[in-house]
Amino acid sequence: MGFHHLHKILAFLLMFLSFRAAHGQAPDTDRAELKVAGATIDVTLPDAPMKLSRQELLGWVQASASTVANYYGRFPVPHLTLRIRGSNGSGIRHGVTYSKDGGLILISVGNNADVAATKEDWVLVHEMIHLAFPNMGDDQRWIEEGISTYAEPVARARMGGMSVAEVWGTFVRDMPKGEPQPGDEGLDHTHSWGRTYWGGALFCLVADVRIREHTKNRKGLEDALRGINKAGGSISEDWEIAKALAIGDKATGTTVLRSLYKEMRDTPAPVDLEKLWTKLGIAMKDGSVSFNDKAPEANIRKAITASPLSARAAHQ
Ligand SMILES: [Zn+2]
Structure with a gap:
């Protein structure tokens, strides 16, 4: 949550590095396209081995997006790019939202995170709500x-x-x-x-x-x-x-x-x-x-x- 603005520069650097990493190994990068309330979410899944299956990760994204769509009466942007990075531990954290390409969210999921962690997660919903409001000064x-x-x-x-x-x-x-x-x-x-x-x-x-x-x-x-x-x-x-x-x-x-x-x-x-x-x-x-x-x-x-x-x- 504090990451959203406080560590913008660091996050941009990480984004740059992860784009480079994605380019270097493009054929192996696992991507999925989800449809939620008329919107398209392009998801990049983590490269690292995870306790959560691909299906469980996508289920969490789908549920978070539906929660936001229910509150707003629709998903707030027509297209979102969501990059999920694997990290150590069992938590979901470091969500950051950018305006790039009509909406870009980066988020870290621990390699030991389980389904219960996705059910308790608030970070992805918090970030997706940022999509629904214009940038302020x-x-x-x-x-x-x-x-x-x-x-x-x-x-x-x-x-x-x-x-x-x-x-x-x-x-x-x-x-x-x-x-x-x-x-x-x-x-x-x-x-x-x-x-x-x-x-x-x-x-x-x-x-x-x-x-x-x-x-x-x-x-x-x-x-x-x-x-x-x-x-x-x-x-x-x-x-x-x-x-x-x-x-x-x-x-x-x-x-x-x-x-x-x-x-x-x-x-x-x-x-x-x-x-x-x-x-x-x-x-x-x-x-x-x-x-x-x-x-x-x-x-x-x-x-x-x-x-x-x-x-x-x-x-x-
Ligand atoms: Zn925030």
Whole structure:
């Protein structure tokens, strides 16, 4: 996740080297083409021996892409190049997303990673969400990372890839990392890790709740993000934030994104999280989450992490 921008130069070097490696042994390079929600994903599989079979690796890519397509109503770019590198260990890490060729993701999978690791993986979903939003200037990296940080667990919960309790438990635990610290000058001027990833996520959470409050829970943040993506907002575009937020607001018929940005961009604007959790009916007890369905905005909480799969199953 931090790799996305912090190690851009190193990552470009690695990309260059791996392209050279691919050229040197082109006939042996294992490639596959996946179709997901109308999009094409060209996958390069690792050369090194892996515990995961080819089919298991491709299944993980397919599932991650479907999770993102479900949240956005489509896969956010028509064509993605995905290069999977083998690495030591059992983890999935070092995801990086570039605008090259309409979308390029590099990701490392440990030679000892197993199917359970692919089911728990959040990195590929996080990177694929980056495809759906235009490139911002340096002062607005927080919104790129914030969207990926917030929408990744939400999107996974909606496909049953993460439990609803785990999503809210993560948010209760980690959202405070996005709160302003002493000396904070607002999201556009405070480029710490906490403010970039979790400050951005905090912006998204508050925006999601406010959009739902303003639309009787008929629209949510995903409608704004879908609107931006449909209007051509994707990783291969460079936009001003004002343009993205205006298009997002138009999609929900509100001014939530623009007014929240105004509140948070140049001033600390802390969020009263305790109040927010109570309103949504979320409480932490001994490290586990409990829900109060009688809370005033319990329906908003439920809509955010609603699983269309389980709803559909219930109707069948
Ligand atoms: Zn990222």
